[in-house]
Amino acid sequence: MDRWRRRFWILLAIVIGVPLLAGIVLAMRFLPTRAVTYASDEDHFKYGSTGGYAASGFPYWIWRAMPVVFKDRLPQNGRPGYEAFGMVFEPGHDLPIGTQRGRNMGIDRVFVNCAMCHHTTVRESPDAPARVYLATGAARFDLGAFEQFLFDCVSDERFRSENIVPEVERQAGRLSLLDHYVVYPIAIGLMQQRILMLRQRFLGFQPVTWGPGRVDTFNSAKALFNFPFHDLPQRELWGAADFPSVWNQKARRGMHLHWDGNNDLVDERNKSAAFGTGTTPASIDVEAINRVERWLDTLKAPAYPYKIDEALAATGAKIYQSQRCGDCHDFGGKYVGQVTPIAEIGTDRFRLDSYTYDLAVNQSMLYAGEPYRFKHFRKTFGYANAPLDGIWARAPYLHNGSVPTLRDLLNVPEQRPKSFYRGDDLYDQVNAGFVSNVGSENGRTYFLFDTTKLSNGNQGHTYGTQLTDGEKNALVEYLKKL
Numbered sequence: 132m133d134r135w136r137r138r139f140w141i142l143l144a145i146v147i148g149v150p151l152l153a154g155i156v157l158a159m160r161f162l163p164t165r166a167v168t169y170a171s172d173e174d175h176f177k178y179g180s181t182g183g184y185a186a187s188g189f190p191y192w193i194w195r196a197m198p199v200v201f202k203d204r205l206p207q208n209g210r211p212g213y214e215a216f217g218m219v220f221e222p223g224h225d226l227p228i229g230t231q232r233g234r235n236m237g238i239d240r241v242f243v244n245c246a247m248c249h250h251t252t253v254r255e256s257p258d259a260p261a262r263v264y265l266a267t268g269a270a271r272f273d274l275g276a277f278e279q280f281l282f283d284c285v286s287d288e289r290f291r292s293e294n295i296v297p298e299v300e301r302q303a304g305r306l307s308l309l310d311h312y313v314v315y316p317i318a319i320g321l322m323q324q325r326i327l328m329l330r331q332r333f334l335g336f337q338p339v340t341w342g343p344g345r346v347d348t349f350n351s352a353k354a355l356f357n358f359p360f361h362d363l364p365q366r367e368l369w370g371a372a373d374f375p376s377v378w379n380q381k382a383r384r385g386m387h388l389h390w391d392g393n394n395d396l397v398d399e400r401n402k403s404a405a406f407g408t409g410t411t412p413a414s415i416d417v418e419a420i421n422r423v424e425r426w427l428d429t430l431k432a433p434a435y436p437y438k439i440d441e442a443l444a445a446t447g448a449k450i451y452q453s454q455r456c457g458d459c460h461d462f463g464g465k466y467v468g469q470v471t472p473i474a475e476i477g478t479d480r481f482r483l484d485s486y487t488y489d490l491a492v493n494q495s496m497l498y499a500g501e502p503y504r505f506k507h508f509r510k511t512f513g514y515a516n517a518p519l520d521g522i523w524a525r526a527p528y529l530h531n532g533s534v535p536t537l538r539d540l541l542n543v544p545e546q547r548p549k550s551f552y553r554g555d556d557l558y559d560q561v562n563a564g565f566v567s568n569v570g571s572e573n574g575r576t577y578f579l580f581d582t583t584k585l586s587n588g589n590q591g592h593t594y595g596t597q598l599t600d601g602e603k604n605a606l607v608e609y610l611k612k613l
Contacts, residue, residue, distance in 0.1 A: 166233035166416065172426040176265060177221075177228045177246045179423070182416035183409025184233040187325075188240025190318045191232065195225075196298040197284055204283045206276050209574040216280070217271035217343050217554060219252055219263060228263065229272075231408070237314060242409040245423060247272060248346065248374045252556045253524070255437065257572065261556055264433050267524045268374035270565060271554055273578065274346050275338030282330040285323045292316040335360020336368055342578040343554035345532055347371045347586075348389075348407070349486045355406070356493045369586035370485025373532035375517075376525050381428035383518070386468025390530040391483050392515030393491070396507040397424065403494065403505070412498055432521025435611040437560050447609025450602050454595055459516040472513040477591030479531050485586075486510065519613045526564035527553065533582050533589035536564030537610055541603040544590040552577040563607050 166180030198205055198212040205215045214220065218227035226232060229247025233240060251270045252261035284290055296315050300306055306315065332354040341347060347370050353360070360368065372390050380397055387393075388400045401424050405415055451457065459466045473480050491508045498504045514530055528534040535551045536559055551567035554577040559566050570577055582589040595606060 164233065164235045166231065166419070172422065173265065175419070176423055176426060177250070178224075178226065178230060178232070179244060180231045180233055180416050180419050181244050181405045181408040181410050181423075182414040182419065183242045183244065183405070184231050184240045185235045186411045186414035187409030188231075188233065188235060188242040189322060190315070191239035191241050192299040192303050193295060193315070193319065193322065194241050195302055196295050200289060200294055200298050201280070201284045201287060204280055204287070206273070206280075208576045209571075216273050216277040217269070218247075219250065219261075219271070221263070229269075238310075238318065244408050245377075245404065248274065248407070249377050251344075251524070253436070254557045255560075257557060262436070264524055266378040266427060266430055267376045267433075267521065268344055270344040270374075270526065271556055272374075273341070273343040273554065275341035278333070278338045281326050282333070285326040286330070290319070290323055292319050295319055329354070332357060335363070340584070341371045342580050344527070345371045345373055346407075347485070349490055351407070352494070353490060356490070358489075365585075366481065366484040367487060368485070370482045371586050372482045372530050373527065376432070376521055377427055378430040378432050379427075379518075379520055380424065380430075382462050383468065387470050387511070387515040390514055391486055391511050392468075392470040392513075393486055393509055393511055394507045399505050399507050402498070402503065403508075406497070412503075417503075432613075433524055435523045437558070437611075439611055440608050443605050444608040444612055446602075447605035447607070450598065450606045451609055454598075454606075456594070460519045462518055462520075464516075466516050467518055468515060470511045470513045470515050474513075476514055477593065478514060478529055479533065479586060479588035479590065481586035481588075482530055483511070483514065519610065522613050523563055523611045527551075527567070528564070529589065529592060531586060531588070533580070533587055535567035536562035537607045538562035538603065539564070540592065541595045541598065541606065543593065543596045547582075547589045549583065549589075550579060550581045553580045554578045563611055 164185050166182075166184065167178070169175045169179055198215075205212070208215055213227055218229070220227050226241060227247075228250050229243055229245070230241050231244040246265065248269045249267065250263060250265045251267055251272075252263055254261050292315060296306070296311060296319075299315065300311075333351075335354070335358075336347065336350055338347070350368065350370050375390070384397055385395060387395050388397065394400050394403070401420055402415065405420055410416075458464045459471070461467060473483055488510050491510055494508045495505050522537070526536060528537065528540045532553070534540045534547055539547050539562065548567065552570050553565075553567065555566050555569060555572070557566040557569075557572075558564075570579065581587060595603065598606065
């Protein structure tokens with residue numbers, strides 16, 4: 132009897148213990164969700180989590196494999212891998228600026244964060260190294276082309292584990308049997324299904340038309356809300372606008388935010404923007420986003436890095452004051468941060484019309500519970516007057532980026548460039564903006580922006596266009612100092 136009892140307890144231990152041990156091992160592998168964290172606020176802005184990696188993240192090694200497996204789907208502009216989209220890699224980093232990373236469902240996942248759309252590089256000369264500037268608009272990053280790349284990849288018959296897993300193993304080393312035959316095949320299938328769903332919702336418009344430095348923010352939001360694009364009027368289907376700068380936010384509190392001034396609460400604006408980084412109401416990392424918000428509150432705009440003609444700038448300062456530019460564009464100005472009616476400012480109205488009452492109502496339901504429910508989104512009838520701090524680094528100009536330099540902006544619309552190239556980071560120190568008349572350089576090609584296309588109009592904002600050429604040059608020299 133004792134022998135049978137021992138056998139019984141051994142068998143019971145095996146029957147219960149082995150599954151329990153296996154369950155513990157699997158739980159330790161697949162249950163933890165944790166983001167990669169950073170000590171400095173600057174690194175947190177560049178690489179920190181918003182919670183988006185958990186809800187929308189791509190498996191890290193699949194992210195690494197995609198530009199190799201689908202090299203033919205990349206923009207053919209002379210840049211390798213993700214650099215083809217204008218992404219910027221810093222020395223010592225295997226992910227570009229603007230990429231968050233975290234552990235979820237047993238594997239490392241990555242997705243974009245706020246910095247992807249809010250940093251750029253600037254070169255002094257063709258052979259000079261590029262310098263990174265944070266919290267300005269991402270003048271080089273082509274989000275539309277990146278989205279199209281993802282849509283094209285998951286629609287390709289090669290988006291299968293037998294094509295992707297070998298490249299993962301080439302880069303990462305041999306996978307375990309569990310990863311090779313279970314985890315990665317499932318991850319590839321889920322990723323494909325999710326992106327195909329988004330592709331179906333995006334059929335109402337073409338992101339590849341945006342070009343570097345631009346995004347159709349609110350039509351993208353409509354896609355997530357499953358708006359019926361085929362039933363919407365054309366005026367609501369085109370709303371591409373430039374990525375704005377996001378520094379010095381404390382001084383902007385209470386102003387009307389976004390290009391059309393549709394919200395005056397920084398906290399809501401930031402949580403709304405977080406959806407573009409893959410978050411959901413369930414996954415959003417509020418504290419991580421608040422950390423970015425606190426850092427941006429006091430982050431100053433970068434000073435102009437090149438030589439300024441101080442005598443000419445002094446003349447420009449007088450012209451600036453005589454033209455009362457500060458009423459709309461100086462902190463403390465009478466109209467700064469307020470919305471100017473579209474009939475007065477006269478710029479392209481497509482971005483304004485793309486934001487509708489129906490969308491505002493839908494946004495109010497994103498965070499249905501208190502205290503996070505959106506209460507400040509509203510439909511407006513014009514564009515908000517923005518402060519000009521760091522204006523030198525915010526080219527191209529107007530809300531839709533349809534004017535390449537400050538000097539061009541001071542010309543009457545008929546004399547502004549009808550088309551120009553976007554995506555270069557070589558700085559035009561005379562006209563204040565990025566070089567825009569060169570289509571290719573050292574094997575790289577740039578995006579041709581056509582102002583005659585819908586939502587790309589360069590009309591309006593005729594303030595200062597009546598000045599003489601000398602006065603315009605002086606005014607530009609002063610604007611570099613702001």
